[in-house]
Amino acid sequence: MSALVHLDDVWKIYQMGSAGVPALCGIDLDISEGEYVAIMGPSGSGKSTMLNLLGCLDRPTRGRYSLGDRDVSSLDDDELSQIRGERVGFIFQSFNLIPQLTVLQNIEVPLFYRGVPRHDRHPRSRELARLVALSDRVDHKPAELSGGQMQRVAIARALANDPLMLLADEPTGNLDSATGSEILTLFDQLHDRGRTIVMVTHEDFVAAHASRAIQLLDGRIESDRRN
């Protein structure tokens, strides 16, 4: 089985004035289709940096990254945008919904940038809203929703373009434990249906949902376990 994600000696070095601050130091990693990976590690160990790289929000300073059948380590800005829209679904700790848009309109944003015509967007976004159990809230603005509901909108939005993988950076970090486990249950369901998920978390009980746990320390992979 070929790897969905293939990182080969990937470095990320932030330039701070004259000094380079290494955030990732020579990461080698393969993630296969259908895996549910938890990335763990202390604060500042490079978890978010790694997730941003995987999601093509950023480019590695050094090394090779291929996503699916494409080497994405040397794409230009427009191509990266396109990859993000088509192959990646982001879920953020702070939800990052667009406040002036309704639930349905928020879900449609990735479809819009992919060029899906209006009359095809509507049925798709309604179906996604139903999937995350928000059919009765489609015309609400984010401010009128609870945190858990907002995160469910974000998950529906991340699924809109049927991406190769979902990337979640501490998706339960802003939620109470009951709502958090609701979201994790949703992740479990998605994983059961074959979704590839990469999730950053601090908490062991959250990581326990995943099929694989990667520990980062100072930009290096300290351990890589399968449950």
Added chain:
Amino acid sequence: MKGVHKVVDVLGLGLHSLVVHKVRSALTVVGILFGVWSVIAMLAINEGLSREAQRTLRELGSDNIIIDSVKPPAGEAKAGEQQWGIMHYGLTRQDVVRLRDNIPDVVRCVITHRTLKKAYSNGRIGDVSVIATEPTYADVSRIDMLAGRFFRPDDLLRAKPHCVLTRSLAEAFFVCDDPLGKVLRIGGQPFVVVGIIRQLPAALAVGSGSDVGNHVLVPISADRMRFGKFTVMFGQGGSTFEKVEISQIILQMKDEESVINGSAVARNLLGRYHEKRDYEIRVPIEEIEAMRKNRRLWTLMFTAIAAVSLLVGGIGIMNIMLASVTERTREIGIRRALGAKKRDIVVQFLIEAVSLTALGGLLGIAVGIVVPWAVEQILGVMTVVTAMTMLLPLVMAAAVGLISGLYPAIRAAKLDPIAALRHE
């Protein structure tokens, strides 16, 4: 097909943002509206003033050189040519020939002979200034005919006793009757009224010793035939008699430049043949220059005010647009993370800016047409809205709207998506 969808979609997205940000959109529209209408109104008032000034200028006759016979100063009068107690001064037919032959670019040359006479009709009697002249006088003086006609070359040739009256004289002699075709006795001789004019242009009436209202114009041939070649003017106290062959020579020149050259030649020429200062050369172009200078000053002031109001409006718009983009940095980050290209972001903000500018600009034109109209109705000041005065502020507003919308949008699109997402 996909392209069309995309255009409609992107347009919808831009317009949607406007509806959502109602207050901001309204403020921007109002800013452009005020900038545009105030400039249109200002330029309309200025254009109106300019047209009025131009009319006055045309009446002055910027292409004319006017030479009047004047009584020489008292000191020189003794030296003047006096025969049998008659003082002889002023312009002569020889002067006319010399001027016409030596000054380049003369289009027309018109002479007048002016006398004061008694006139009566219908039992009414009064003093009139009789101006004996040629048919072309109507062209060089640009007088408005109120009724009837000016006399024609044919009238001159056959020395017909026709006359043209100013309106005030027509009213004085004929009251409510139609004066056309009626007889007015001038210096005892009957003249038929053929036309009525409003008044003599002030520039030509100067020196006639009478106000611009009381003039009778007659063919110079008829004047000479009935009153003799040299009309004797009774001087003050009746102790001296004066002989003036030609009272005024009007040289209509090709253009303003030839007026300046021509007046220098005339000064030279007359100075050589006249021992006394018994003539005066007037060039309205000098007054006109002063007036133009004045007008330019006003235009400059109006333009400066207009520019400042556009600038202030522009800064306002730019401020709102910048604030809006900054406020939405996170939104830009989110859109970028979800697949938006830099270009998509720029286009979205551009559509917002264009729509706001277009709306504000159109409203501004509407108000900018109504306000000068109202000013004209209420204050009676002439205003002129031209395509140019509408286009200028619109183009400037559009430029300001686009630049102030585009600049922050490009800056925002260039922002690193990760940094934009972190923006609070």
